[in-house]
Amino acid sequence: MTGQAAIRHSKNPSGLGDLYLRHASWLSSRLRRLGVTGVDDIVQETYLRIAPYQARGEVRHPKSLLLRIATNLVAEEGRRTQRQRLHAATTTACNDAASQTEAVLLKQLILxxxxxxxxxxxxxxxxxxxxxxxxxxxxxxxxxxxxxxxxxxxxxxxxxxx
Structure with a gap:
């Protein structure tokens, strides 16, 4: 069942499903205009994160909250990607340094x-x-x-x- 179908079949038809039907295409197009990749996944995760607020009736400005959650998710993914790249670069640098150290040690042993x-x-x-x-x-x-x-x-x- 797709995200939209699952939301439509939820227990509260006027809750999250309604919110999804009214704003999902707007949120998708907004994210695409911002150059976000993986928009469908971001939209789906956004609705998962807004669900508790919607269930408690705490959503007063849905577009604003949806966009805030979505941009936070995009930023979080960017930070995660950056950490992974930094970790990979650090690991490579450490391996290179270890290889250089080992090479120097081997040269000393041979000499x-x-x-x-x-x-x-x-x-x-x-x-x-x-x-x-x-x-x-x-x-x-x-x-x-x-x-x-x-x-x-x-x-x-x-x-x-x-």
């Missing part, structure tokens, strides 16, 4: 390695070379390359645990 382990570690992890390719390039045995990588990893691990 603390002895030269032979450092060279092999860099070729293995950042050069994407296999142990066999590293051995051929540095004219070492594969077993020596494996031992140096193992030592480098142990040293990096020990430094991280400090």
């Amino acid at each position: 603390r390695l002895p030269q032979p382990e450092r060279d092999i570690f860099m070729l293995s992890r950042f050069g994407s070379l296999t142990n066999e390719e590293i051995a051929a390039r540095l004219e070492l045995s594969v077993k020596t390359v494996e031992r140096r990588i193992t030592r480098a990893l142990k040293q990096v691990d020990a430094q991280l645990r400090r």
Whole structure:
């Protein structure tokens, strides 16, 4: 059942349903002129929020109250969207800062390695070379390359645990 049909079938036909029939199209067109997107949802939420006032007979200037509620809803949605964008930007900035911090830390850890382990570690992890390719390039045995990588990893691990 659509919002209009639900309001028409409410218990009080001269209450909220009447208010809806008299002012919904006016409110929709007013919001569209203001450049609001999602007008139908805003109008529906506006009538949900005005219902308690209407039920108590407290609505003296319906157009004014409807427009106030609707503009408050639009502003609330704008603030929510702005908070979400700020949160996303903050999260991205924090992730970038964490990535930069991690990169600096990793660089420091690698620079603390002895030269032979450092060279092999860099070729293995950042050069994407296999142990066999590293051995051929540095004219070492594969077993020596494996031992140096193992030592480098142990040293990096020990430094991280400090």
